[in-house]
Amino acid sequence: EPEVTQTPSHQVTQMGQEVILRCVPISNHLYFYWYRQILGQKVEFLVSFYNNEISEKSEIFDDQFSVERPDGSNFTLKIRSTKLEDSAMYFCASRVLAGDQNEQFFGPGTRLTVL
Amino acid sequence: RKEVEQDPGPFNVPEGATVAFNCTYSNSASQSFFWYRQDCRKEPKLLMSVYSSGNEDGRFTAQLNRASQYISLLIRDSKLSDSATYLCVVTRASGYSTLTFGKGTMLLVSP
Numbered sequence: 001e002p003e004v005t006q007t008p009s010h011q012v013t014q015m016g017q018e019v020i021l022r023c024v025p026i027s028n029h030l031y032f033y034w035y036r037q038i039l040g041q042k043v044e045f046l047v048s049f050y051n052n053e054i055s056e057k058s059e060i061f062d063d064q065f066s067v068e069r070p071d072g073s074n075f076t077l078k079i080r081s082t083k084l085e086d087s088a089m090y091f092c093a094s095r096v097l098a099g100d101q102n103e104q105f106f107g108p109g110t111r112l113t114v115l
Numbered sequence: 116r117k118e119v120e121q122d123p124g125p126f127n128v129p130e131g132a133t134v135a136f137n138c139t140y141s142n143s144a145s146q147s148f149f150w151y152r153q154d155c156r157k158e159p160k161l162l163m164s165v166y167s168s169g170n171e172d173g174r175f176t177a178q179l180n181r182a183s184q185y186i187s188l189l190i191r192d193s194k195l196s197d198s199a200t201y202l203c204v205v206t207r208a209s210g211y212s213t214l215t216f217g218k219g220t221m222l223l224v225s226p
Contacts, residue, residue, distance in 0.1 A: 031212070043159060043202070043216040056213055091158055095212060104214060106158035 002026045004107035006092050012113045016081050021110045023075045023092030032075045033093040033104060034067065036060070043091065049075065082114045116141045119217035121203050127223045132193045136220050138186040138203030145205040147212070148179055150188045153200045153219060162188075162201070193224045 005024045013019050025032050034046040047057040047067055054067065066078045075094075079086055089111050093104040121138045128134050136150075148165040163170065165177040165186055176189040186203055203217040 033213070035214070042218040043153075043214075045213050045215065048213055089156075093214075102212070103161045104212070106160070108158050111156075 004092055004094055004105050006090075006107035006110050008110060009108065010111045010113070012115065013082055015084055015114055019079050019082055019112060021077045021079075021090050021092075021112070023077070023107055024073050025075055025092065025094030026096070026105055027073070029094035029096045029105075031055075031095040031104075032067075032069070033095075034077045035091045035093065035106075036088040037091065037109075038085075038088045046077070046090075079112075082112075084114050087112055087114045117217075118142060118215050119203050119205055121201075121217040122220045124200075124219075125221035125223055127225065128193055129225055130193060130195060132224075133189065133191045134193055134222060136188040136190075136201050136203070136222075138188075138217055140184050140186070140203075140205045140215075142205070142207070142215075143181075143184060145184075145207065145215075147206040148186050149204040149214075150175075150177055150186075151202040151204050151216075153202055155200075159202055159204075159216070190222075193222075195224050195226065198222055198224045 007022045032049040035043050037043045045058050047061045048055045064080045068076050089109045091109045092107040095104045119140050150162040151159040152162045153159045165179045169178045174191045178187045200219040200221045202219045204214050207213045
């Protein structure tokens with residue numbers, strides 16, 4: 001069964017460093033998302049991406065964040081200068097079609113630890 | 116007011132019990148409604164969509180009341196494997212199906 005994959009599974013970085021989190025969505029999916037979950041808190045939306053551009057973003061997704069689909073398969077989230085409060089689990093998700101009832105499939109997540 | 120509010124939990128129940136989860140949402144323009152399940156330190160996985168007419172999938176029954184902005188999930192005959200956090204999720208009225216999550220209610224089913 002096709003699945004969303006994410007690498008790395010765990011990333012440890014120093015405050016102020018840049019990190020790139022990678023995702024490979026399901027191959028025929030058209031809509032891509034990043035969410036994050038700080039330990040013990042709810043899952044929060046960061047950004048959605050469709051047709052090679054950002055379609056929606058939350059107030060969390062400030063100038064420190066960027067997303068890119070550099071080739072036909074990868075979907076990346078870059079944090080330019082990490083802060084302690086960026087420590088969280090980051091989930092990538094993808095969806096095949098328009099229409100709200102279409103399921104978003106989540107990847108296993110990347111645990112980001114900022115020291 | 117939080118966008119999606121759920122019972123804080125945890126719920127501790129014996130195997131075979133029936134357990135009900137409640138959820139309210141604040142945005143009356145929310146379009147679609149779901150229950151997701153999240154195991155510890157894992158990704159959320161869709162359990163079921165919730166329709167206005169109510170829907171059932173085996174031991175799981177979901178109900179939606181748009182007038183009250185209330186969603187429920189009932190699990191009958193609980194199994195040990197049902198132990199997880201249950202997330203109430205709604206979509207924003209944005210057209211891009213962005214998901215808004217509740218904090219979740221943890222369920223612990225004991226033998």
